[in-house]
Amino acid sequence: xxxxxxxxxxxxxxxxxxxxxxxxxxxxxxxxxxxxxxxxxxxxxxxxxxxxxxxxxxxxxxxxxxxxxxxxxxxxxxxxxxxxxxxxxxxxxxxxxxxxxxxxxxxxxxxxxxxxxxxxxxxxxxxxxxxxxxxxxxxxxxxxxxxxxxxxxxxxxxxxxxxxxxxxxxxxxxxxxxxxxxxxxxxxxxxxxxxxxxxxxxxxxxxxxxxxxxxxxxxxxxxxxxxxxxxxxxxxxxxxxxxxxxxxxxxxxxxxxxxxxxxxxxxxxxxxxxxxxxxxxxxxxxxxxxxxxxxxxxxxxxxxxxxxxxxxxxxxxxxxxxxxxxxxxxxxxxxxxxxxxxxxxxxxxxxxxxxxxxxxxxxxxxxxxxxxxxxxxxxxxxxxxxxxxxxxxxxxxxxxxxxxxxxxxxxxxxxxxxxxxxxxxxxxxxxx
DNA sequence: TCTGGGGTCCTAGGACCC
DNA sequence: TCTGGGGTCCTAGGACCC
Numbered sequence: 001x002x003x004x005x006x007x008x009x010x011x012x013x014x015x016x017x018x019x020x021x022x023x024x025x026x027x028x029x030x031x032x033x034x035x036x037x038x039x040x041x042x043x044x045x046x047x048x049x050x051x052x053x054x055x056x057x058x059x060x061x062x063x064x065x066x067x068x069x070x071x072x073x074x075x076x077x078x079x080x081x082x083x084x085x086x087x088x089x090x091x092x093x094x095x096x097x098x099x100x101x102x103x104x105x106x107x108x109x110x111x112x113x114x115x116x117x118x119x120x121x122x123x124x125x126x127x128x129x130x131x132x133x134x135x136x137x138x139x140x141x142x143x144x145x146x147x148x149x150x151x152x153x154x155x156x157x158x159x160x161x162x163x164x165x166x167x168x169x170x171x172x173x174x175x176x177x178x179x180x181x182x183x184x185x186x187x188x189x190x191x192x193x194x195x196x197x198x199x200x201x202x203x204x205x206x207x208x209x210x211x212x213x214x215x216x217x218x219x220x221x222x223x224x225x226x227x228x229x230x231x232x233x234x235x236x237x238x239x240x241x242x243x244x245x246x247x248x249x250x251x252x253x254x255x256x257x258x259x260x261x262x263x264x265x266x267x268x269x270x271x272x273x274x275x276x277x278x279x280x281x282x283x284x285x286x287x288x289x290x291x292x293x294x295x296x297x298x299x300x301x302x303x304x305x306x307x308x309x310x311x312x313x314x315x316x317x318x319x320x321x322x323x324x325x326x327x328x329x330x331x332x333x334x335x336x337x338x339x340x341x342x343x344x345x346x347x348x349x350x351x352x353x354x355x356x357x358x359x360x361x362x363x364x365x366x367x368x369x370x371x372x373x374x375x376x377x378x379x380x381x382x383x384x385x386x387x388x389x390x391x392x393x394x395x396x397x398x399x400x401x402x403x404x405x406x407x408x409x410x411x412x413x414x415x416x417x418x419x420x421x422x423x424x425x426x427x428x429x430x431x432x
Numbered sequence: 433t434c435t436g437g438g439g440t441c442c443t444a445g446g447a448c449c450c
Numbered sequence: 451t452c453t454g455g456g457g458t459c460c461t462a463g464g465a466c467c468c
């Protein structure tokens with residue numbers, strides 16, 4: 001008998017099923033087998049669906065107004081997004097996974113790649129079931145696990161695990177038979193990294209299934225499209241080439257934007273909204289211990305409808321890196337003055353911070369307008385104090401240009417938000 | 433009436449320098 | 451009046467992801 005094959009490196013992709021909906025159901029056992037949907041920030045579209053909701057034919061991303069009838073008819077329970085809850089549950093899931101595997105790459109709020117070295121297929125499958133059971137028992141969130149030698153194959157295996165109940169949520173393509181099977185069974189659109197555009201091109205080139213694409217000439221594809229497609233083909237063939245340098249602590253931009261509840265026309269209202277986004281974005285910047293050097297704002301009308309359309313953005317390069325909200329509020333005014341046009345119904349605005357540095361790296365410069373060290377240190381102290389006071393309720397202390405009501409009540413009001421079960425004492429579930 | 437929000441990576445092309 | 455090549459840096463835009 002042959003010795004079982006030992007693989008140098010194996011990825012286990014652990015992915016939470018219907019994550020946002022699963023989080024909501026955790027605290028609402030009465031909804032266990034009921035159709036549930038979670039809506040986007042503005043209650044605009046469906047972003048997460050339970051199995052029951054999927055079965056009813058409600059598609060992902062559908063505008064809520066288009067499915068009002070179904071919501072009533074089938075008693076679909078809808079929730080506005082409750083991100084602080086999801087992030088909290090996500091952290092618990094990731095911490096638990098990490099206790100079983102030190103080499104963990106959190107890829108998104110609901111999935112992580114775990115990698116193991118020198119392991120057989122049987123051992124990998126055992127680990128997968130152990131992880132799945134641990135997350136179910138300790139946290140109550142169902143997960144699926146895809147096992148492969150590359151991330152792209154692990155993603156595909158994960159789909160396969162979920163689609164077919166007989167797999168019990170775990171599928172390995174470490175063996176050649178299973179690898180061939182998922183390649184043959186999946187159209188190219190199912191492959192991680194192949195979007196709608198690339199699908200169109202590749203179909204024209206005659207590649208319909210993952211199997212056909214896996215046989216393509218990577219040199220030709222790289223020349224015609226990009227290195228991304230070539231890498232994907234390699235990954236389908238067990239060649240590991242997507243490295244894991246991504247780290248959420250290392251993000252290189254912060255974007256904060258919202259769609260307004262009602263259209264906004266005046267400069268003052270736009271400015272007020274932007275100031276609020278600015279304050280939130282700067283708080284996040286400080287929480288990452290970063291300073292930014294570039295700052296962009298954008299405003300736009302709706303893409304839809306027959307009203308006049310306008311979109312514009314403006315960017316400023318700061319004289320010195322900053323995380324001081326006041327600096328950005330001042331810049332916001334200047335930038336908005338440069339792009340604001342009267343007579344348009346604005347539906348969205350946002351701010352973007354990027355070009356980060358880790359420290360302010362104070363450097364005396366005779367010619368630039370860099371403030372002296374003391375001014376900068378005071379800025380840091382003031383912002384820390386602001387963040388400390390605002391830790392519980394984000395709007396306890398705010399700067400003059402912000403309007404306390406703006407964020408939720410005036411511009412953006414989610415209607416079906418679940419309580420903050422895990423982060424607010426007032427919202428703890430009651431036990432009778 | 434109501435059409436998400438927040439990210440990353442890659443590439444082409446312009447500006448500028450020698 | 452004609453007309454470089456090579457290198458770097460930056461930016462805008464495209465494509466993709468959850």
